Amino acid sequence: xxxxxxxxxxxxxxxxxxxxxxxxxxxxxxxxxxxxxxxxxxxxxxxxxxxxxxxxxxxxxxxxxxxxxxxxxxxxxxxxxxxxxxxxxxxxxxxxxxxxxxxxxxxxxxxxxxxxxxxxxxxxxxxxxxxxxxxxxxxxxxxxxxxxxxxxxxxxxxxxxxxxxxxxxxxxxxxxxxxxxxxxxxxxxxxxxxxxxxxxxxxxxxxxxxxxxxxxxxxxxxxxxxxxxxxxxxxxxxxxxxxxxxxxxxxxxxxxxxxxxxxxxxxxxxxxxxxxxxxxxxxxxxxxxxxxxxxxxxxxxxxxxxxxxxxxxxxxxxxxxxxxxxxxxxxxxxxxxxxxxxxxxxxxxxxxxxxxxxxxxxxxxxxxxxxxxxxxxxxxxxxxxxxxxxxxxxxxxxxxxxxxxxxxxxxxxxxxxxxxx
Amino acid sequence: xxxxxxxxxxxxxxxxxxxxxxxxxxxxxxxxxxxxxxxxxxxxxxxxxxxxxxxxxxxxxxxxxxxxxxxxxxxxxxxxxxxxxxxxxxxxxxxxxxxxxxxxxxxxxxxxxxxxxxxxxxxxxxxxxxxxxxxxxxxxxxxxxxxxxxxxxxxxxxxxxxxxxxxxxxxxxxxxxxxxxxxxxxxxxxxxxxxxxxxxxxxxxxxxxxxxxxxxxxxxxxxxxxxxxxxxxxxxxxxxxxxxxxxxxxxxxxxxxxxxxxxxxxxxxxxxxxxxxxxxxxxxxxxxxxxxxx
Numbered sequence: 001x002x003x004x005x006x007x008x009x010x011x012x013x014x015x016x017x018x019x020x021x022x023x024x025x026x027x028x029x030x031x032x033x034x035x036x037x038x039x040x041x042x043x044x045x046x047x048x049x050x051x052x053x054x055x056x057x058x059x060x061x062x063x064x065x066x067x068x069x070x071x072x073x074x075x076x077x078x079x080x081x082x083x084x085x086x087x088x089x090x091x092x093x094x095x096x097x098x099x100x101x102x103x104x105x106x107x108x109x110x111x112x113x114x115x116x117x118x119x120x121x122x123x124x125x126x127x128x129x130x131x132x133x134x135x136x137x138x139x140x141x142x143x144x145x146x147x148x149x150x151x152x153x154x155x156x157x158x159x160x161x162x163x164x165x166x167x168x169x170x171x172x173x174x175x176x177x178x179x180x181x182x183x184x185x186x187x188x189x190x191x192x193x194x195x196x197x198x199x200x201x202x203x204x205x206x207x208x209x210x211x212x213x214x215x216x217x218x219x220x221x222x223x224x225x226x227x228x229x230x231x232x233x234x235x236x237x238x239x240x241x242x243x244x245x246x247x248x249x250x251x252x253x254x255x256x257x258x259x260x261x262x263x264x265x266x267x268x269x270x271x272x273x274x275x276x277x278x279x280x281x282x283x284x285x286x287x288x289x290x291x292x293x294x295x296x297x298x299x300x301x302x303x304x305x306x307x308x309x310x311x312x313x314x315x316x317x318x319x320x321x322x323x324x325x326x327x328x329x330x331x332x333x334x335x336x337x338x339x340x341x342x343x344x345x346x347x348x349x350x351x352x353x354x355x356x357x358x359x360x361x362x363x364x365x366x367x368x369x370x371x372x373x374x375x376x377x378x379x380x381x382x383x384x385x386x387x388x389x390x391x392x393x394x395x396x397x398x399x400x401x402x403x404x405x406x407x408x409x410x411x412x413x414x415x416x417x418x419x420x421x
Numbered sequence: 422x423x424x425x426x427x428x429x430x431x432x433x434x435x436x437x438x439x440x441x442x443x444x445x446x447x448x449x450x451x452x453x454x455x456x457x458x459x460x461x462x463x464x465x466x467x468x469x470x471x472x473x474x475x476x477x478x479x480x481x482x483x484x485x486x487x488x489x490x491x492x493x494x495x496x497x498x499x500x501x502x503x504x505x506x507x508x509x510x511x512x513x514x515x516x517x518x519x520x521x522x523x524x525x526x527x528x529x530x531x532x533x534x535x536x537x538x539x540x541x542x543x544x545x546x547x548x549x550x551x552x553x554x555x556x557x558x559x560x561x562x563x564x565x566x567x568x569x570x571x572x573x574x575x576x577x578x579x580x581x582x583x584x585x586x587x588x589x590x591x592x593x594x595x596x597x598x599x600x601x602x603x604x605x606x607x608x609x610x611x612x613x614x615x616x617x618x619x620x621x622x623x624x625x626x627x628x629x630x631x632x633x634x635x636x637x638x639x640x641x642x643x644x645x646x647x648x649x650x651x652x653x654x655x656x657x658x659x660x661x662x663x664x665x666x667x668x669x670x671x672x673x674x675x676x677x678x679x680x681x682x683x684x685x686x687x688x689x690x691x692x693x694x695x696x697x698x699x700x701x702x703x704x705x706x707x708x709x710x711x712x713x714x715x
Contacts, residue, residue, distance in 0.1 A: 014629040116691070120699040129706060188649050195659060204666040219649075222602075223642035231634065 028238035037240070039247040042085040044096050046108075050137045054112030055130045057137065058084075060100055069103040070360055072148050072171050073138055076108040077131065077162075079154035080259045081213060084108055086252050086339055087152075090245055095339050098349035104356075107138055107147075109155070111257065119206045119261040123270075124285030126263060127161045135162075135169050146171035148356055153177050153309065153335075154267070157277065160317065161284060164293045172359050173294065174352055176301045177335055179309045180317040182275045186310035188220050193272035198265050208264040210256030220307055249340070278316060294321035299355045300328050301348065306335040327355070551600050555593040563589070577678055584671040591664040598661040601654055605644035612640050 050057035062069060078084035087108070088096040099106050109131070114121070138147055149170045151159025156178025163170045184190050202208065218225045236242040266284075276282040282289040298321055302314035311330060318326035329351060333344050488494060566586035570578040616636060620626045627633055648654050673688065680687045686694075 010628045011626075018630060117695040117698070120696055125703070129703075191650065192655070192658070195655060197659070197663065200663065200666050204669050221642065221645065223605075223638055223645050227641070228638050231638075 025235075025238045029243075032238055032240050032243055035240070037244050037247065039244050039251065041090075041248050041251055042088045043091060044088050044094060044100070048110075049107075049141070050134060052130060052133055054114060054118065055134075056110040056112060057134050058108045058110055060096060060106040060108070062103065062105060063097075063100045065101065068357075070105060070356065072144060072146065072356075072360060073105040073107055073142050074099065074148040074150055074356070075135065075138060076106065077149065077151045077155035077159050078109060078111065079152060079156075080111055080114075080126070080263065081154060081210075081256065083252065083255050083257065084110055084152075085255070086336070089248050089252055089340055093340050093342060093345050095345075095349050098345065099353065102349070102353040104353065105142070107134075109134060113257040114207055114260045115258075116206055119202075121260040122262045122284070123158070123161070123266050127158050128165065128285050128287075131158060131162050132166060135166070139169065145169075148172045148174070150174040150176065150352070151178055153179070156180075157267075157271070160277070160291070160294065160321075161282070161289050163296065164289045164291055165284075165287055167293045167295060170296050172356055173296055173298045174301070174355070175298070175314075175317065176348075177303055177306055177309045177314065177338055178300065178317070179271070179313045181278045181313050181315075182272045183278070184310060184312040186312045187307050189308055190272065190310075190313065192216070193268055196268060196272075198268040198273075202261040202265045205261070207258035207261045210258050213259070214254060214256050217308075278320060280320070291317075291320050292322040295323050297325040297359050298323050298327070299352065300326065301331065301338070301351070302328070303331050303333045303335055303338045305333060305337075308335045325359075551593065551597045555590075555597060558589060558593055580671065580674045580678060584668070584675050587664070587668040587671040591661075591668040594657070594661040594664040598657045601648065601657050605641055605648055609637060609641040609644050612644075613637050616640070 044060060046058040046060045048056045049059045076084070076087065078087070088094045091097070096106065096108075135147060135149075139145065146169055149159050149163060149172070151157065151174070153176075156175035157180060159173060159175060160178065160180060163173045182190060182193075205212075233243075233246055236246075270276045270282055277289065277291075280289075280291050298318060300314065300318050302309065302311055304311060306314075315328050315330070318328050331338055331344050331347060333341050338344050338348055489498070563586050566582040568582075570576075570582070613633075613636060617626065617633075627636065677687050677689060
């Protein structure tokens with residue numbers, strides 16, 4: 001007998017089965033939702049060792065099991081958007097725990113919750129103010145000459161700026177899902193930010209409201225973020241572990257501090273709209289952010305399916321900095337998945353740790369100008385991660401320092417370096 | 422005036438007599454007539470003031486009466502009585518003309534409403550309705566909120582009108598924006614129906630609801646992505662944001678007016694203070710760093 005075009009009997013049978021499954025699920029879900037749920041985030045113990053205004057510096061206790069402790073402390077700088085708790089979202093998927101377990105001496109910036117009085121704070125205040133004070137504090141506390149700096153998303157952009165302005169304090173630079181090239185039409189965010197009347201917005205709101213930004217992020221993909229995600233929750237709400245992790249993620253996503261108005265204004269105009277950083281024309285606090293000063297080793301990790309910082313926005317930086325020891329690593333995940341997905345947990349933190357370890361013992365002499373000079377160009381790290389060093393061809397073309405200088409000289413010759421007021 | 426008083430001595434006498442009888446004690450209410458307690462003094466003063474007022478009024482009445490009794494004034498009075506109907510009709514005609522002109526203006530504006538949309542065009546009625554309303558508001562109604570205000574409270578009234586106007590503009594922009602956001606849902610269901618038709622023909626329909634849902638959410642996502650990259654969406658999003666910001670600014674100006682009269686600092690005052698603190702802290706930070714380097 002031929003199969004009918006509309007298998008009514010099978011459809012009805014499945015419907016009946018699903019109705020029964022749904023009934024059981026709702027019954028179980030009631031127990032789960034009414035029971036005790038462990039939804040705490042950022043549960044790894046830490047100590048606040050430095051405070052300035054709203055900004056705090058967290059220091060995590062190194063795991064006693066870690067045998068080979070790294071001497072150079074690692075400072076993690078998160079974005080001003082959302083919170084650094086994302087790195088320690090779930091006990092079993094915590095970047096913080098992975099780093100500590102491998103002997104990293106970990107510090108992390110907590111930017112806090114800006115209020116209306118912080119609306120005048122600029123990028124300069126964050127980079128040359130808070131960040132520099134924090135780095136000085138760590139250098140003094142740890143009695144070291146340099147730190148390892150790791151920047152996440154917007155915090156990565158700040159870290160790039162910091163490394164260009166204070167290269168003598170940074171031993172290695174790690175950037176993750178970090179936007180640096182804003183001349184792209186990949187990703188809706190880059191399209192929308194181009195036409196945004198940021199002056200009017202900041203003049204109206206003072207600070208950029210976190211809720212408004214969150215609404216904007218949801219609008220980037222409403223079908224998935226506002227419908228499918230919650231359908232997924234309904235389908236799994238009888239699973240206690242799933243519910244706990246889902247609620248943790250919800251807590252993190254909607255915990256959005258406002259962004260200081262002047263910082264947002266400058267970030268939007270100078271970077272999203274004028275792309276000054278990658279073109280080596282950015283000035284902050286009256287100082288030129290010269291990417292050629294980034295001579296320390298640089299590891300740049302980004303995600304192939306990142307809808308906020310698409311690969312095109314992240315990968316170019318290694319080809320324009322002054323360093324010849326650079327590496328691009330592209331992971332097969334999204335903007336948040338890079339930190340929380342079970343798959344990338346095995347790739348992300350281990351890659352950073354092995355890359356830092358390779359460079360841990362290296363000593364570099366100080367020249368008279370106070371700038372550290374590279375002794376020799378190290379062999380490029382061999383990455384076990386798929387699709388790492390995506391831009392190998394381009395890097396070969398551009399990695400030569402002289403060529404980079406030529407690139408910038410040409411750029412400045414054509415467009416002229418904008419004087420900072 | 423003094424001439425008139427002298428010309429009518431009898432009238433003064435009559436009033437004096439009347440006032441005498443009007444006083445409760447029946448005594449003469451001349452000032453300084455013997456010792457009084459302070460209460461009596463106040464009473465006497467009040468009586469004196471009222472007497473003065475009566476005299477003043479009567480003097481005015483006398484002056485007008487005597488002027489009116491002159492023959493040329495009487496002639497003018499009779500003449501004006503003759504032209505009274507003309508004056509009344511002029512008033513009435515002017516009033517009616519004004520009313521009809523205003524009415525005509527409103528009718529004209531209402532008539533223009535039709536010019537913003539094609540008659541009998543129902544193809545895009547859902548999408549067009551909001552746009553048409555927005556245009557009607559901007560072209561025909563909002564001018565009433567911009568009528569210049571007068572008087573002591575003109576600035577306050579103007580700000581209230583502005584806030585109302587901005588709120589109306591924001592509401593219509595938001596409605597248009599939300600309507601755009603609803604389009605992918607409408608279209609995705611239509612595409613889903615077509616897809617189900619095709620699958621029915623080929624006999625490859627999903628057998629459980631999850632399959633249909635996955636099919637729909639994928640179509641919906643595609644439609645959203647198409648919408649978000651369209652210039653219409655970006656324009657609408659931009660207009661909505663601008664309208665929201667304009668409304669918030671206008672609303673804040675009213676709040677500023679209200680707070681100004683209360684014993685609390687306003688946002689503007691706090692802004693000034695915050696800026697001063699910010700600049701001072703920056704100066705201290707720079708000085709500290711400079712000292713640290715030395």
